[in-house]
Amino acid sequence: MREQDKKLKEKFQQYSIVPPETVWYKIEQRLSSKQRGLFFFQEIQKINFIASMVGLLLVMWLSFDQISSDMPTQSFNSESADNAKQDNTITDKVSVSQIANSSGDKLLKKPIRKAERIFFEKDQNINTNLSDRNGENTITNGELIEKGIVALDHFPLSDLMKQEESWVNTKERGNVYVSPEISILGLQKVSNQDAQLNFPAIVNKKITKPQNQYYLEVFTGAEYISRKLEAKSSEYNDFAVNRNETEKFVSSIQGGVLIGVNFPSKWSIAAGLNYSNETYLFNAKLNSSRWKTALVAVDTLFSNPQNPEIVYKSIQYTETGVLNTKVYNSLHSIQMPIKIGYSFSIPKMRINLFVGLNTGYLFYTRGQVADLKGSSQNIQYAHENNPYKLGINMNATTGISFAYLLNSSLAITMEPQIQIPIIGYSESTYPLLEKQTRYGLRLGLRYGLR
Amino acid sequence: MVDNNIILIAQQGNRKAIKVIYDDFAGKAFVICLRYAKRREDAEDMLQEGFVKIFHNIKQFDFKGNFEGWMRRVMVHACIRFLGKIEIYNDIEQPEFTNLKTNSPTIISELSEMEILALIEKLPNGYKLVFNMYVLDGYDHAEIAAKLSITESTSRSQLVKARRMLQSFLGKNNFEPQQVLKIVE
Known part of the structure; x- marks a missing residue:
């Protein structure tokens, strides 16, 4: 570095101009609103967790023997x-x-x-x-x-x-x-x-007591995910609009387990865990400003916002041979559904209408997988440096489950369902909120535990 | 200079500690923003963005480096990101400035900070960006190339052109600091 540059740099290192006071007020407001938002979000998560626990305890209480205080123990003899x-x-x-x-x-x-x-x-x-x-x-x-x-x-x-x-x-x-x-x-x-x-x-005939029927269900399925990005503040509206136009989720494949209880009263409750691999698609014209915005955005979304090295590498994509108009990105999420249903039966079939909550934990663990005709190396390289990311969302779920009884303890299930967003994915520092509406179909095998 | 204890407390979310850090660094940070911004209003927005980013990520500061240096990099990044939103990169390739004089008698580093700011403010966006990053914020050409998605040679040429243009401002004797200092007032 030139001597003159050093002097210049040193000169500016200590140079200071007091900014207007309004800047601090704006910063303070934004810090407060973020904290409030986070607090609200955490509270919702707690409520969901507590509700799940209460639900499970209720299931257990109803399922296992409850000795009546007003009926004596008796035996037949x-x-x-x-x-x-x-x-x-x-x-x-x-x-x-x-x-x-x-x-x-x-x-x-x-x-x-x-x-x-x-x-x-x-x-x-x-x-x-x-x-x-x-x-x-x-x-x-x-x-x-x-x-x-x-x-x-x-x-x-x-x-x-x-x-x-x-x-x-x-x-x-x-x-x-x-x-x-x-x-x-x-x-x-x-x-x-x-x-x-x-x-x-x-x-x-043997005695059959009225009892809760527990079941375990293993399922797999596919979903179409419609994604909408919302700006957390108005200054990012254009950013959100651009991304909504250039990116969309196309599909997810998933698999998981559910454990549930059918009560004699026809009501049921089930909770579970499932893994979902979500693939989304950029769909923009090469070298258009929106394409560029989208690529910047995706890095920003899933890379460490603190690491500026990563965010702006994405712009290189437009210059290093992204010849295809589609880039796929693969994400992972763990979801925890809990749902309450009401069942009715027709011969050989149990039909269950359900509503519930689905809490999703989104992981972004490795690089973007790009389906490119050109140089994909740059994209993969850019993302390999990314630390994993985590986001949490919550959707309301509703659907209908058809269980075809193969025998007294085994059934094949088919379950079309829709998820409507309540809380969107977002990192606290990221200006956009991602809400997913999911349309899915699951196929499963249900085994009656007792 | 902010004490490490203040940083630790700020990392716990203590608002008073955060304010102490803001008060300590805001003036210098504002200068960074003014250097990159075209307008004073933009600089204020950059400052806001930069500090929000600093305070949201302050837990990531691990005390291994200089805290002010860390904040400076975050602030510069916020400025670049802000400029990115207005597609600054599209005009990084400026038309050749043909009438440049390189034998100006005035040495830029001998000007006052405000005068230098006024000079920088006159540069086209692309020149200004590279000049700021290289000369005043200590990025090398490889880093600039990576951040701006340009080649290193482009970064070098932008810097040369920026220097020539600055010198020409001085050499042409058309530099009147009092008239171009609006941005810092």
Whole structure:
């Protein structure tokens, strides 16, 4: 460096001109707004996390045994059957001895649970008929009974009688069905002979308690992602407009797992984890100003804003042979969906309408992969120096899930869904906010855990 | 000079510490911005951008180097980025300035800072950018080439032309600091 340059540089090193006070006020405002934004964002994340945890705890609470404080622990034994036998009311109605002997003792020494209900799990239409209290639809066909699951032997018969009225009244509250057999026992005049003839299932069927059905689902899928960039402040509006016009996401492929619970009430809750590889596309004319802006922008977005060396290398792309008009960039994200659904069934199919939240963690771990006819080396080199980046977003999700039952525990699922942005991806120092609307289709395999 | 403890406290987000740093460096930073900017309003915007960037990334300063040097680089980067938004690079190739005099009797470094600023302000954008980066901010031609996406030889030629133009301003005797100091007033 020339001597004259050194003098000049030294001279300016210490030279100072006081800026107007308004500059500090503007800086202070921006620092405050960023902190507020970050605070709000962090709070939303906390709320989401807490909501997820509460949801899972609720699932666990509903799923596992809740001992009722107002119902004593009882067990079925021959004594209670004998007592029942002596009860004329009962013996007039059904063959208690057969009921008493029906299912063995192994299921019976359990506490009676408040949440426990007796229900038919396979064919609810038949249940409804069987539950008819007027006796008009009295079971006359043993085949119908076979489709039902009877739980008479789960309770001492005397208690059944005491509880019958309230149980019947809970019929079709949610998806809980009262055993029609109990209803018949309690209200219909059925002779012992009729009982033996018409209700063999009462004797033979195992108990099925109403219980939550847990499932594990492995899925894969594809998404079209429509991306919109928004400027955090008005001064970056043009920047956002340019990028919106020159870049767009085209697709993602993904895979993951879900664990969920179907409640007897038809409601369900599921949470999971999935990986998504997102590929986006630049679509701009070579050497146009927008192309240049876009390339600068993508580096800025995913490179370290603190590292000016990286950001401006992108401009080289226009001069070093980016001959193609498309550049692909590959990103990675981990997503945590949680969703609540309502199900209904048709033969062989369980259909679930759901809404939920999807929190995504975006990682940018390695270089841009460019599909270039020209020199791609520069692009890859420019990005290899980038540290990983992380951004977080949150989308609202809704969709419909079709589960085709292969057998009692295995189903194939198909799930079209849409995600609508609530909180966009952004680094705190970056002037743009990225909101993704996702249209996806997932295919999966669902295994019933119990 | 800001004490390291102040920097540490500022890294925790303490607003008073941040203000101390701002007060200490704002004047010098404003000079950097004025050197790069075409208008005073632009310089104020650059200053704002630069400081926001400094304070958002202050945690990344690891005390291995000089804090003011780090801030200067961030500020210069903010200036270049600001200029980038207005497509400064398109006019980095200026038409040849043919009537340059190289035998000016005046040595530029002997001028006052304000006079030099006024001279620099008269340079075309491309010349000004390279001159500032090379002479006053200590970037070498390779770094300038990388940042501006030009070749090193282009950077060199821009610098030569900038020097010649500055000398010609002096040599032509048409340099009247009082008339061109609007930017710094």
